[in-house]
Amino acid sequence: MTASIENTTTPIQWPVEGVSRVPYAAYTNEALYALEQEKLFRGAIWNFIGLDIEVPNVGDFKTSSVGDTPVVLVRSAPEKFSAFVNRCAHRGATLCIDKEGNRERFTCVYHNWSYDLEGNLKTVAFQKGVRGIGGLPADFKTCDHNLRQLRVESFHGLVFATFSPETPPLQTFLGPKMCAHMARIFSRKIKILGTYSQYMHNNWKLYMENVKDSYHASLLHLFFATFKLNRLSMQGGLVLEGDGGHHISFSKMATDVGGGTEYESGGLRAQSDDFALRDGRILKSWPEFEDGVTHAIQGIFPNLIVQQIQNSLAVRLLVPRGVGECELFWILFGYEDDTAEQTETRVSLSNLIGPAGLVSMEDGIIGNFIQRAIGSDTDGKTVLEMGGRAVESQESRVSEASVRGFWQEYRKHLQL
Ligand code: FES
Ligand SMILES: [Fe+2]
Incomplete structure (x- = not known):
């Protein structure tokens, strides 16, 4: 009898076609999910964990996540x-336990061990026992029992953390094109207009694929195409960075030439010229940036999205909650120097986004359409050939180039 050697370090086999195929198992395999937490989220990447203005004063904190690992972001000193x-x-x-607040110390409810703002263990209840009996051994050193601390860096008010000493500086990780786009969006002091989260019943990567999929936007989203907010016939493109993990897809509403496209020849479910808005105020907007870009979605690998849809600005952090579930945390913002009318317009436009958004609601369910159709089929694979098979920046958004880029970066980190 010949012994077979199984590759126990790779939970799934990638198809020979490369990133133009994704095996269904990538969305359902439990061992792969565990490997992602280890190699990706706790590996050599920067993870967005919050905005600096969420913790403005010393002692302010918010709870966040790095992958599915719960973390706390704290302003531990003025800077x-x-x-x-x-x-x-x-x-x-x-x-x-609190989602946010202000503390001088973090004290555990269970046995009252307490930690300073950097996570160093400071006091242990009954360390010396009672009247010399019980308590910790004499050689117990509190400094050996600090909380697990992460490296932190920020860029234009976005705070990132990493577990790995190997992760390059944040701006190197982001790359020049992604930094330039963030500097554009976060060029002025921002103010938070609202936060919420939405729970989705699909693997987290299905949502990130959706974010990077410029092909679907005016096909799945009836509202976008019908009210001509974002159509593939507008000037725009895909900008990829480095190995393709980060991307920006953008369009300019004023450049919609119309004519000679599938929008006009009919047959697209997402285009319904019979629909009109009784109250057009929801679509009121003004030119936010001089470059004419009205729609820009930036995906920072692996799970951060920076959004400009007209004047609706937001960051979204996607948190895996097990192999078939994820939670998306939204922070909607405007600028401190916005007029009251501009703030009102931003709030009104936010009807487009979020779990019940006139546009985004479809993105919240489409991942589950895939997850439940895949079921336990581990043999099948998806097809990613729109715009060719390469990972590259492209002028057309009729393309899945940035989805392929996500997988190229993903495979590199997981060594798949
Ligand atoms: S578990 Fe936190 S003090 Fe015991
Ligand atoms: Fe979408």
């Missing part, structure tokens, strides 16, 4: 951010 795993070093209890 310093710290981040640590939200898990007590004693017996692993959730340390910080």
